[in-house]
Amino acid sequence: CDVMCPLRAAAVALSSGLTFGQRVLDVGSGCGHFARWYHEWFSAATVGVDFVEKALEFAEKKRPEGSAMKFCWADAATGGLDWLP
Numbered sequence: 001c002d003v004m005c006p007l008r009a010a011a012v013a014l015s016s017g018l019t020f021g022q023r024v025l026d027v028g029s030g031c032g033h034f035a036r037w038y039h040e041w042f043s044a045a046t047v048g049v050d051f052v053e054k055a056l057e058f059a060e061k062k063r064p065e066g067s068a069m070k071f072c073w074a075d076a077a078t079g080g081l082d083w084l085p
Helices: 004-015 033-042 052-064
Strands: 024-027 044-050 070-073
Touching: 004 033, 024 033, 024 052, 033 052, 044 052, 052 070
Parallel strands: 024 044, 044 070
Antiparallel strands: none
16 A cells, blocks of 8 residues: 555545544455554444455454454455344
């Protein structure tokens, strides 16, 4: 990611009204950068969902131990997200 990725993440967070401690669902999270930044910047409990297993493996490796971040496999386009609480 270059400098534009964090700027884009900040713009999404601020324009959506994300506030401290909220829960965030990052559909299509890829390598988990946005989910990780929302966790770091807003103490958000984040769930990153993607169907690319290698990206999820990378995201999981970068996840701080004991954090409220989770990454899981799902194909939201075909399987939906009905399993979410």
